[in-house]
Amino acid sequence: MTKSLSSPARWLRQEAPTSLKIGLAVTLLWVLAAALAPVLSSFDPIAIDAANAVLPPSADHFLGTDSVGRDILARILYGARIDLLMAVAGVIGPFILGTAIGLLAGYSGGWIDAVLMRIVEVTISFPYFVLVIAIVSIMGPGLTSYIVSLTVVNWVTYARLVRSETLVLANADFILAARVLGFRGRRIMFRHIFPNAIVPSSVFLMTDAVLTIVLGSSLGFLGLGVQPPTPEWGVMIAEGRTYLGTAWWISLCPGLALCSLAFGLSLIADGVAQILDPEA
Amino acid sequence: MKNTLVSVEDLTISFDTTQGAVDAVKGVSFTIKRGEALGIVGESGSGKSVVCRALLQLFAPNAKVKRGKILHEGKDVLTMSATDLNAYRGEKAAMIFQNPSTHLDPIMMVGDQVAEGLMIHRKLDRAAATKQAVSLLEDMKILDAPRRAKAYSHELSGGMRQRVMIAAALACSPGLLIADEPTTALDVTVQAQILALICKIRQERHLTLVLVSHDLGVIGEMCDRIIVMKDGQIVETGTTEQILTAPQADYTKNLIRSQPSLLPGREEHAVSDKADIVSVKGVSVLFPAPRKLADIIGRKPGHVVRAVDEVSLSVRRGGSLGIVGESGSGKSTLARVLVGLLKPSAGTVKIEGLDQGKDRARVIQMAFQDPYLSLNPSYTIAQTLSEPFKAHRLCPLSEVPARLKALMRTVELPEELLTRKSGQLSGGQRQRVGIARALAMSPDILIADEVTSALDVSIQAQILELFKRLQQELDLTLILISHDLAVVRYLCEDVAVMRHGKLLEYGRSAEVLRNPQTEYTQALLKAVPRLIESKAGNTRP
Numbered sequence: 093m094t095k096s097l098s099s100p101a102r103w104l105r106q107e108a109p110t111s112l113k114i115g116l117a118v119t120l121l122w123v124l125a126a127a128l129a130p131v132l133s134s135f136d137p138i139a140i141d142a143a144n145a146v147l148p149p150s151a152d153h154f155l156g157t158d159s160v161g162r163d164i165l166a167r168i169l170y171g172a173r174i175d176l177l178m179a180v181a182g183v184i185g186p187f188i189l190g191t192a193i194g195l196l197a198g199y200s201g202g203w204i205d206a207v208l209m210r211i212v213e214v215t216i217s218f219p220y221f222v223l224v225i226a227i228v229s230i231m232g233p234g235l236t237s238y239i240v241s242l243t244v245v246n247w248v249t250y251a252r253l254v255r256s257e258t259l260v261l262a263n264a265d266f267i268l269a270a271r272v273l274g275f276r277g278r279r280i281m282f283r284h285i286f287p288n289a290i291v292p293s294s295v296f297l298m299t300d301a302v303l304t305i306v307l308g309s310s311l312g313f314l315g316l317g318v319q320p321p322t323p324e325w326g327v328m329i330a331e332g333r334t335y336l337g338t339a340w341w342i343s344l345c346p347g348l349a350l351c352s353l354a355f356g357l358s359l360i361a362d363g364v365a366q367i368l369d370p371e372a
Numbered sequence: 373m374k375n376t377l378v379s380v381e382d383l384t385i386s387f388d389t390t391q392g393a394v395d396a397v398k399g400v401s402f403t404i405k406r407g408e409a410l411g412i413v414g415e416s417g418s419g420k421s422v423v424c425r426a427l428l429q430l431f432a433p434n435a436k437v438k439r440g441k442i443l444h445e446g447k448d449v450l451t452m453s454a455t456d457l458n459a460y461r462g463e464k465a466a467m468i469f470q471n472p473s474t475h476l477d478p479i480m481m482v483g484d485q486v487a488e489g490l491m492i493h494r495k496l497d498r499a500a501a502t503k504q505a506v507s508l509l510e511d512m513k514i515l516d517a518p519r520r521a522k523a524y525s526h527e528l529s530g531g532m533r534q535r536v537m538i539a540a541a542l543a544c545s546p547g548l549l550i551a552d553e554p555t556t557a558l559d560v561t562v563q564a565q566i567l568a569l570i571c572k573i574r575q576e577r578h579l580t581l582v583l584v585s586h587d588l589g590v591i592g593e594m595c596d597r598i599i600v601m602k603d604g605q606i607v608e609t610g611t612t613e614q615i616l617t618a619p620q621a622d623y624t625k626n627l628i629r630s631q632p633s634l635l636p637g638r639e640e641h642a643v644s645d646k647a648d649i650v651s652v653k654g655v656s657v658l659f660p661a662p663r664k665l666a667d668i669i670g671r672k673p674g675h676v677v678r679a680v681d682e683v684s685l686s687v688r689r690g691g692s693l694g695i696v697g698e699s700g701s702g703k704s705t706l707a708r709v710l711v712g713l714l715k716p717s718a719g720t721v722k723i724e725g726l727d728q729g730k731d732r733a734r735v736i737q738m739a740f741q742d743p744y745l746s747l748n749p750s751y752t753i754a755q756t757l758s759e760p761f762k763a764h765r766l767c768p769l770s771e772v773p774a775r776l777k778a779l780m781r782t783v784e785l786p787e788e789l790l791t792r793k794s795g796q797l798s799g800g801q802r803q804r805v806g807i808a809r810a811l812a813m814s815p816d817i818l819i820a821d822e823v824t825s826a827l828d829v830s831i832q833a834q835i836l837e838l839f840k841r842l843q844q845e846l847d848l849t850l851i852l853i854s855h856d857l858a859v860v861r862y863l864c865e866d867v868a869v870m871r872h873g874k875l876l877e878y879g880r881s882a883e884v885l886r887n888p889q890t891e892y893t894q895a896l897l898k899a900v901p902r903l904i905e906s907k908a909g910n911t912r913p
Contacts, residue, residue, distance in 0.1 A: 264745060265740045265741075265742060265745040265746040266745065266746050266747055266748045266749075268713060268740070268746075269738070269740055269746050269747075269806070269809065270748075270759075271713060272711045272712070272713065272733065272737065272738045272810075273733050273737070273759070273760050273763070273809070273810075273813065274731055274732060274733025274734070274763075274764065274813075275759070275763050276763070279763055283759075284748055287750050288748070288749070288750055
């Protein structure tokens with residue numbers, strides 16, 4: 093990691109990769125939008141106003157209204173809160189659990205590794221989406237069950253990434269050097285292997301955040317995610333699907349919002365990958 | 373001029389990098405005469421490989437030719453059309469590369485790779501091409517060529533792969549052979565065989581040879597004329613005789629002085645007379661070879677590789693032992709046993725101090741071969757060097773900065789480098805950091821495992837110098853592991869020659885090198901390119 097010795101702000105201006113700058117800008121814009129939702133829009137995202145249903149974009153309603161007359165812009169802004177929360181909460185759990193297990197398996201080897209990797213294989217052999225849906229159905233829809241199901245299903249990817257990286261690092265010359273220098277196992281694991289082993293998975297983390305939002309939206313679309321009338325982009329896209337021919341704005345606007353946030357996060361992933369590459 | 377095969381005129385090539393455009397080759401002009409052997413010598417970053425690849429219009433995607441021409445029989449190689457280029461490559465000029473294991477296709481039988489060119493350029497059918505490929509492999513002195521032609525590259529040894537690559541390059545009988553470091557990845561005895569093969573083929577086929585190498589010894593042995601390059605420019609051009617005996621440029625003089633075969637031998641009287649600090653008795657290290665599934669089910673015992681086979685030797689306190697051998701000799705395995713990374717399967721290792729309960733890390737330390745791999749890439753130099761002090765509480769935290777500065781002085785590095793990461797250092801600087809890290813523990817014994825083999829010769833000479841100084845000043849016991857007898861002769865009072873895990877010869881280095889007892893040691897000694905020694909004898913200090 094190229095940490096700046098001067099101020100982070102200066103580093104960001106001068107040395108950060110362009111993709112990281114754009115990605116951060118787009119994502120930050122959505123964070124601000126979510127935080128300032130009440131300021132940016134005076135409409136209530138939940139209250140039904142049947143008189144103004146299915147209005148096309150106009151000076152009053154910049155992005156139009158949906159089938160029950162709610163302002164789409166307001167719902168997108170409030171929805172950003174839910175979707176950003178899902179992105180962060182959905183990857184943190186799997187990342188921590190997966191990294192810990194991958195590190196343990198890769199560094200200790202032997203039967204610990206064998207047992208953990210069989211668990212990984214069992215988990216992976218279930219179709220991803222089916223497993224998520226199963227857990228959500230059992231626990232009932234909502235944010236908690238969404239996070240739990242993702243953690244249970246998604247840690248395996250991180251575990252495998254970190255384990256394979258750990259295996260390579262354990263035989264790297266600088267790890268041998270650390271062993272020759274008589275450092276304890278704990279120091280070698282946390283100071284030398286860990287920071288290098290999480291490089292690929294931290295890049296994947298950003299990409300995964302995108303996938304997680306899409307998954308959350310898909311669940312919303314299926315009625316297993318966030319429940320109406322709470323504004324959530326996936327739910328909004330689903331609600332608009334019957335009006336696609338006549339009122340395109342109901343689905344398209346939250347769809348574009350989802351795309352732009354995904355785009356921002358992907359660019360951050362790209363930039364992080366460039367910074368974390370120790371050769372650069 | 374009829375005599376000129378290729379003339380390179382004012383060639384300037386730049387690379388687009390993140391730091392902007394960098395000129396790798398700056399206005400280089402030279403000619404290659406028909407039938408001659410031209411050597412291009414230079415250290416890493418000299419642009420020698422870029423120039424020789426340009427002769428075949430092979431460029432990295434970020435390379436750009438800014439100026440210049442390469443005329444082959446009057447035609448400019450750099451502006452050739454794709455069709456002309458295909459005819460030129462392989463039929464007029466061909467190239468062999470440094471690493472035969474990565475330049476052969478792993479999923480194609482080697483015979484087919486030789487035959488491929490014949491089918492494309494000569495329009496031969498498969499049967500005829502294969503037949504000719506086999507005869508080419510025979511010309512390259514590959515035994516049992518019809519069977520070997522059906523092998524894949526991973527089934528062949530390094531030397532064998534290089535022979536295959538030469539066969540493939542010569543398949544369509546090009547007049548010009550360009551060899552880019554053809555023997556650098558090979559053991560010295562194999563290197564000697566490959567060089568002899570290239571020499572013989574050159575005479576038989578009247579080839580024009582361009583040999584690119586960092587090794588002046590190899591170039592001096594093989595070439596009629598030498599071009600010395602540095603930082604993308606030609607420093608000096610002349611006949612081999614001129615360059616080796618009367619170099620004009622300071623750079624060339626330094627390059628010749630740095631040749632390991634020209635390093636003086638260690639003074640014979642300076643031998644430690646203290647008691648043994650390390651004694652190794654009958655040590656063997658066995659590795660189980662991977663077993664076939666059928667053998668595991670049938671409960672057949674697996675094969676065992678004897679990486680180290682009943683080796684006994686000792687080192688006196690303050691003394692120096694060189695362990696010499698080629699790849700697979702077991703020398704690095706033995707080093708790993710000494711530092712405690714591996715346990716011996718049999719035999720005993722006694723290191724003075726360990727039996728009194730002293731921490732092994734404070735008695736014996738090691739510097740590693742590849743300075744690019746042996747430092748944690750995410751650490752600054754200060755972090756790397758301060759870690760031993762912190763982990764072992766060698767001194768109060770407040771003293772660490774002063775200790776680091778002292779260490780940097782010891783290995784002759786400027787203090788400013790402490791804030792850098794290893795990626796921002798040169799190979800030689802990184803190797804010094806690796807040595808400093810080992811010295812941080814103030815060990816009695818330092819093992820240096822091929823510490824100079826990844827470095828340029830002039831850097832190698834400086835690192836060897838450093839070791840010599842450190843040994844005297846710090847009263848270190850030095851165990852040097854190397855494939856290079858000349859390096860061992862320079863630094864070590866004793867030498868042990870290993871092969872296939874066994875100790876072949878062991879004694880005072882002056883004695884062993886003057887009067888080698890085994891054929892293998894004699895072959896090792898002979899294999900070191902030494903023509904330069906006779907030709908350049910009078911430049912010796």
